[in-house]
Amino acid sequence: MAQRRSRASAPRRVTFVKRHPKLVRSLLLATVFLAAAALGTAYAGWALVCRGGGCPAVSVLDDYTPRQTSKLYAADGRFISELGLERRTLVGIKEIPAVVRGAFVITEDRRFYSHAGVDFLGLAGAVKDRLLGDRLRGASTITQQLARNVFPERISRERSLVRKLREAKVARQIEDRYGKEKILELYLNQISLGNGAFGVETASQRYFGKSVRDLNIAEAATLAALPKGPERYNPRRYPERAIQRRNTVIELMRRNAVISNADASLAKAYPLRLAPRAEAGDVAPYYVEWVRQQLDAHFGRRLYEQGLKVYTTIDLDMQSAAERALEGQLKAIEGGKYGKYPHVTFERYSAGREGGEAGGANTPYLQGAFVAMEPRTGAVRAMVGG
Structure with missing residues (x-):
């Protein structure tokens, strides 16, 4: 019976095509035209988005040095405070442990080492989520995040197609010019991690009172949890929320074989131990401001960008x-x-x-x-x- 039905239905389909050849040809031509128009528009947008200096020159990253804070010390050498627009201490990629690098890559861009600046698989997933009405996932790669963080004046954070195209094109240019390790180093020194900290070294010092070189798995995961929401997952203000997010990162690391099952279990059970050191500016605030005014008059912008060491x-x-x-x-x-x-x-x-x-x-x-x-x-x- 099934064979008879299929045989009976086949002539009907053929008959429909034969009966309406113009309609079928029109539909095919319209489909081809729309596809060509979409591809042409996409290509034109990609080709013209940086026309007239619309995109920054990525070559500036050859000698790029993020702004660093100046640090104030007491007469006996003890740390007092930091002065700067962004509190940051630079660290080389070789000084950042593999577990820290792995935590950030797995959390922020797990296909970082296989894409060329734009993760089309992740982008397709984000589009699917939007069409299905699910919660929108982040689709920006580490390179795209670096592009908008290094060039905030040229690549804004507005939600627009032009901005996304510009961000993607600059990311591709960065990937063409620099290796993955250089890109990751720039990213880990540039990113905001809440509590006034920029870069993994400063964040490590401010949250745990130690260098990034000395972080354990749980502490590395705590930092890697912050880019998604630096204030929402701030371990000083929301410790329980920070632990929950940290354990999610640890589980991602386990599933992707960055750490073993045993290490993951130990890291999830590790208590949140934050450094008791006061936040910058809490020690002698009037004295710090008085010193800042004198230094500003003498050094100007250098005080806030070049990482001076000031002994008081x-x-x-x-x-x-x-x-x-x-x-x-x-x-x-x-x-x-x-x-x-x-x-x-x-x-x-x-x-x-x-x-x-x-x-x-x-x-x-x-x-x-x-x-x-x-x-x-x-x-x-x-x-x-x-």
């Missing part, structure tokens, strides 16, 4: 003692130790602010300042208030 005269132990002494004295005065204090106290002012009361242009509570100087040299040893 501050004594951190004396600074801590000065802060405690001033705070204690202010509380004693407001508490009535030297007689009734008729003005608004800091505690009352803070409670009013939390309750939604508007504050004036000037703070009404008692304030103070403290400066300790070396009499013979004029060196400032401690400074509170400004």
